[in-house]
Amino acid sequence: MNTASLTPARPALARRGGKEMSDLGFAMTVIVAVYALNTLIIGVPLGYSFWLSLHDTNAILRTEEFVGTDLYGEVLADPAVIDAIWRSLGFVAMCVAGSFAAALGISLVLNEEMPLRGLVRGLALLPWAMSQVVTATVFSFLLNPSFGALTGLLAPLGLANAATVWLSSDWALFWVALAFVWHVAPLGSFFYLAALQTIPRDLYRAARVDGAGPVSRFRHITLPHLKHTTLIVLVVMTVEAVRQFDLLFSLTRGGPGTSTQILPLLIFRYNFEFSKYGLASAAAFLLTVLSLLLATAYFMLIRKKRPQGDSHAK
Amino acid sequence: MASVTLQGIQKSYSHFQAVRSLDLDIQDGEFVVLLGPSGCGKTTTLNMIAGLDTPTGGEIRIADRRVDQVPPHRRNVAMVFQSIALYPHMTVRENIGFPLRMQKMPAAQVRARVDQAAGLLRVESMLDRKPYQLSGGQRQRVAIGRAVVRNPDLFLFDEPLSSLDAKLRTDMRVELKRLHRTLQATFIYVTHDQVEAMTLADRIAVMSGGNLLQFADPDTIYRRPANMEVADFIGNPGMNFLRGTLEAHDGAPALATTAGRYVLPPALAQAARGLPAGSAAAIGIRPEAMGAAPLAGDGLLLQGRVWAVEPVGPDQFVDVAAGEGDNAPRLRARLSPERRYEVGAPVALALPAARLYLFDARGVRVHGGEEPRS
Numbered sequence: 168m169n170t171a172s173l174t175p176a177r178p179a180l181a182r183r184g185g186k187e188m189s190d191l192g193f194a195m196t197v198i199v200a201v202y203a204l205n206t207l208i209i210g211v212p213l214g215y216s217f218w219l220s221l222h223d224t225n226a227i228l229r230t231e232e233f234v235g236t237d238l239y240g241e242v243l244a245d246p247a248v249i250d251a252i253w254r255s256l257g258f259v260a261m262c263v264a265g266s267f268a269a270a271l272g273i274s275l276v277l278n279e280e281m282p283l284r285g286l287v288r289g290l291a292l293l294p295w296a297m298s299q300v301v302t303a304t305v306f307s308f309l310l311n312p313s314f315g316a317l318t319g320l321l322a323p324l325g326l327a328n329a330a331t332v333w334l335s336s337d338w339a340l341f342w343v344a345l346a347f348v349w350h351v352a353p354l355g356s357f358f359y360l361a362a363l364q365t366i367p368r369d370l371y372r373a374a375r376v377d378g379a380g381p382v383s384r385f386r387h388i389t390l391p392h393l394k395h396t397t398l399i400v401l402v403v404m405t406v407e408a409v410r411q412f413d414l415l416f417s418l419t420r421g422g423p424g425t426s427t428q429i430l431p432l433l434i435f436r437y438n439f440e441f442s443k444y445g446l447a448s449a450a451a452f453l454l455t456v457l458s459l460l461l462a463t464a465y466f467m468l469i470r471k472k473r474p475q476g477d478s479h480a481k
Numbered sequence: 482m483a484s485v486t487l488q489g490i491q492k493s494y495s496h497f498q499a500v501r502s503l504d505l506d507i508q509d510g511e512f513v514v515l516l517g518p519s520g521c522g523k524t525t526t527l528n529m530i531a532g533l534d535t536p537t538g539g540e541i542r543i544a545d546r547r548v549d550q551v552p553p554h555r556r557n558v559a560m561v562f563q564s565i566a567l568y569p570h571m572t573v574r575e576n577i578g579f580p581l582r583m584q585k586m587p588a589a590q591v592r593a594r595v596d597q598a599a600g601l602l603r604v605e606s607m608l609d610r611k612p613y614q615l616s617g618g619q620r621q622r623v624a625i626g627r628a629v630v631r632n633p634d635l636f637l638f639d640e641p642l643s644s645l646d647a648k649l650r651t652d653m654r655v656e657l658k659r660l661h662r663t664l665q666a667t668f669i670y671v672t673h674d675q676v677e678a679m680t681l682a683d684r685i686a687v688m689s690g691g692n693l694l695q696f697a698d699p700d701t702i703y704r705r706p707a708n709m710e711v712a713d714f715i716g717n718p719g720m721n722f723l724r725g726t727l728e729a730h731d732g733a734p735a736l737a738t739t740a741g742r743y744v745l746p747p748a749l750a751q752a753a754r755g756l757p758a759g760s761a762a763a764i765g766i767r768p769e770a771m772g773a774a775p776l777a778g779d780g781l782l783l784q785g786r787v788w789a790v791e792p793v794g795p796d797q798f799v800d801v802a803a804g805e806g807d808n809a810p811r812l813r814a815r816l817s818p819e820r821r822y823e824v825g826a827p828v829a830l831a832l833p834a835a836r837l838y839l840f841d842a843r844g845v846r847v848h849g850g851e852e853p854r855s
Binding site for chain 2: 367369370374375376377378383388391
């Protein structure tokens, strides 16, 4: 009875089965599609901006003249660019150091047993989920001399008053870096949290029996385990900091003066204020090289002692 | 060298009691195995002895020193974990030497002790490798080396062989037994594998549901199980039971079961007279004690049908359904492989009286296993 009712003829399905794509055909289709998409969204703009960097363009006359690498020379000779590069490096250093430390610290706290841990973890990610423009707005309120929270907190202690300008030319870059850390550290902390959760608990138990205190356990088990994640975190933070624009533009617009004008802001000005497209493109390529150099440096640094394979497979 | 005493040890969590008032007296140099199914509290007990868990009640003494509030590293115990738990980024040498370095022992001394331990465990040639470059068996030997190097009073093993394949497990078992002989230290070993327990232990503590069921040497555990739970857990496969109600049949005690009435042989009958008539009871017999009919001497003859046959090389397990229907009691006999049994065919099994057990309504053994083994 069952066999009769459960096996109706399905000619439509049977015919389709015969024309299934082969494994190789499917793989090729997917790969080709991904490459095509990548070429379209990455390759074309990159190629165009490289082309721009080799041409002197005039937006009003709509002329383009091939100038070779002249624009690169011009960029490297421009004291504003050199200043911006140094400022960028300083900014990146502050951002990366700050967000690395904060990310690690936050993740270690979030990894502990605590009531409402899921909720706390969710809330901790919130700053990263916010738009950078919102973050900048929050910080501009925080740092406002007349009604800002920072002045409000420090004034009763005699450490600040309504005349204290937090975003001064000496300190503005620091405060923007702090806003960056506040915004980006949660992302890093989630990378770390994921890594922390993969550390087998038995390692800590073994270390406790072996006489390792909390500091030794952190040094000999936790830190070595976080090495690869650290590479990822450092690269992500660095790339984020090198190309940082939103926070600076919203909070200081590069000012006061040029005190927070890092390379991406300068490129923006070249492009949209002075319409020097070629110059902007050349500077942008310098920025890319800078990011690449930093990422490579991290990689070399960490790869040196990298253990290969799964070191604690059962 | 140390004796270990557990007195009324308890461990309870908010909704769950992992260990209920456990008493154990382990002698210096003894190899004790905590055996039980998962969730029986054996690993929790081991963790409490190690200091990784704190008991919610009772006392733990190692070498007559009360330790239940002492941190793990001050108990002078070493532990080998189920997951092996080698430090992945350290070489074998660094792994074995780690506990000594934590004690701030001078480097030269650490080196000498590591070499000695590595020699004992035959891992000298691997000292500069990382754990991921070792096979499962080598890793476990390194983990044992890390325990041995400290020269501890007490070795704790938490299912150390369960991550190894069957062949390796047998080899490592022999090595562990030899290691115990060499070191003459106290070993406490947790496992759910009764073969490991039987082969390794001086004494086995059988646990279930947080309780200690029986604590005795392997032979006693096998031949004189305290109750049906132990009898069922020990043996491969476990003991068979014919459950029923005690009643008198023509003046002689008998067990009424769903498969019919069995008049008890004289020795069981005598034990059954001490139990109230009408109470539940069970006859037990080990698979290897049963034979094909006819029955020589005293005992029971059990008629049934072959339910399943499992050849295992030197023997075959024959499941026999005593009676009709799916609810008929089934007994598993370990029989010699010469004779072929067809599923569904009628079969008669001989249950010799000398190998029968009788359990009362609470499952406690009231008869069986008395005769000393020659």
